[in-house]
Amino acid sequence: DRLKEFPCRIEYLSRLKSASQQREICEALKAGKIDIVIGTHALLRDSVRFKDLGLLIVDEEQKFGVSAKEKLKALSRQVDTLTLTATPIPRTLQFSLMGARDMSIIRTPPPNRYPISTMVSVFDEQLVAHAIREELARGGQVFFVHNEVNKLPQLHAMLLRNLPTVRCAVAHGQMRPSEIEEVMLDFMAGDYDVLLCTSIVESGLDIPNANTIIINNGHRFGLSDLHQLRGRVGRTNRKAYCYIFTPPLDVLTPEARRRVAAIEEFSDLGSGIQISMQDLDIRGAGNLLGAEQSGFIVDLGMETYQKILDDAIRELKYGEFSELYGDELSNEGEWVRAQDCQVETDLDVALPESFVRSATDRIAIYREIDLLQDESALNQFEKSLEDRFGHLPERVKSLLTIPPMRWKAASVGVEKLQLKGGRLSLHFMSPGDSPYYGSQTFAKVQGQLSRYAHACRVRQMEDHLRVDVDGVQTVGEAMTFLDYLSNG
Structure with a gap:
């Protein structure tokens, strides 16, 4: 139409x-x-x-x-x-x-839309009745989703017992298509107040007057299913509500708890990408060359998995399939820098317990710091840290000097940097036959090292090059030397 x-x-x-x-x-x-x-x-x-x-x-x-x-x-x-x-x-x-497909993200919602208020609770008949009354009092309609067809009559009786004047329709996938269509059209026309249904309403429905959805046994749904169901409401300029009922959280599996927590946390408009990232982290990326569309990588971790995958792709590009990527490999941009640089130091750089009391919060902050990619992100993170916890102690300021040093080291091909006991040790990319060692970047590094030979020692290790520089006491001095190497 x-x-x-x-x-x-x-x-x-x-x-x-x-x-x-x-x-x-x-x-x-x-x-x-x-x-x-x-x-x-x-x-x-x-x-x-x-x-x-x-x-x-x-x-x-x-x-x-x-x-x-x-x-x-x-x-x-x-x-x-x-x-x-x-x-x-x-x-x-x-x-x-990983760049195999182009992706665009639509973040701007239609005008005058509001985030859907999401609440997770154990099942409570009185709360169900209250939610329905509140919605009907403002002239709206309600979805009640339960994914077991054989339990729908019991729930229908419960609704009529608590709300005898409510007009309630039932819809599920075992009904004839014509019956489903008739019920849906009647609900859209306002002939019913509540639609008691299975997840068949998950997509394709646009009913602006329905702005409360109740999802029973929400722990049995996947993250994307919960997000899609929640999206059935809030499709106009009226505040919408989503109630998700589960058993007590302590009896749920860890994965179910994470799903429920994620759907409650990410309720802002345009949060689908964050929910998908959580789903990716919980279920894994699946078999990239096979049929499985999700996989179990919780024990490995998403970042570790991604690094292993990137390393494997690079190894194949520069080894067995180098002839296929001749043009790409002729452009040094992809491999003149290390994928990442591991930093080890004995300097006093840490989050004091007096600054961030929760051990869980400290671990989360360390992880956020590790994932920072550029100066802009670092500046934003520093502001948010100060906003959350107050004035930054010197130890925290010192900690925030580590990421720029790591980025600079990676840009000249350093995979591991040690700053201990007044000595700076740089471990360059391995293996020793990497295309990096034939690049212009490494040629510049070699030239700078030859001019700095009086103060540094260059050693050929088993599979990589190592450079030791004595008399480097601070991150600032290490940055000065790295700048020197990169400006050859």
Whole structure:
């Protein structure tokens, strides 16, 4: 209906169409008589043929399995493809993060939208009744989601017992398509106050008057499912509410607790990417070359996994497949710097317990510092740290001088930096046959070291080069020497 004013023929294909209607649409597609076709998985059937497919748009990408995506890939080999999702599955997100797919993030919400207030609690009939009364008092409607069809009659009876005047409809996937459509249309028309349903309402519904959703047994849903369900409300300029009921948190699995905590924490508009990152961290990136779309990497950690993956890709590029990447390898930019630089020091650089009392907070802050990438991010982090904990002690200021030293060292090919006992030790990239050692960057470093030979010792270790410089007492002096190396 939204596209009816466009000067083109538009059809849709789904199970709501009769068999004869579906055949007619397929024939028109094959003949090129339809300009735009909108459909479900039905469009992936072998009987569907296109005369000249030019653009493929995949909405709700997280709902497609690997086999469906293989069919989409076959469709889209010579076709421009746009994939849309509020919460990309772990493998898709990983492909984007590693640069295999382009990704754009829409962060600006429509005007006059408000964040959805999210609350996690154990199931409470009185709280359910209160939430429904509050929404009905302002003329709104309510979704009540429970994903067990056999329990819906009990919940329906509970609602009528506590709210005898409420008009309640029931919808689930075991009903006939025509029945589901009728219930949905009646709910959209305002004939019902509450829609008691399974997760079939997760996507495709736009009901501006429904601004409270109650999700029972929320621990049984995935993060993306919870985010999608929550997105059924708050679609207008009215404050929306999401109630998620779970058993007591202490009886949930660690993964379920993390999912519930994440959906409660990330409730701002445009927070889908943060939720997807949490999902990636919880479930893992899956099999990049196989069918699994998520994988278990909790014990390994996301950053460690990413580093191992990057190292493996670089090793293959510069080894077995170097001929395929000749043009890319001729550009030194990717490999004249180390992936990262490990810093070891005996200087007094730490977060004092008197400054940050919680051990958990201190560990989280150390991790944030480790993930900083540039001066701008460091300045913002320093301001936020002072805003949270007050004036920064000298030890903390000294700690914040470490990241710039690490970045500078990595930029000249140093993988490990030790600043101990007044000595600076630089361990350059390994292995010793790395293309780095034939680069212009290393040639400059060699030239600078030769002019500084009176004050430093250069040693060839088993698989890398090591440089020791005595008389370096502070981070500032180490930075001066690194600047000297980089300015050759």
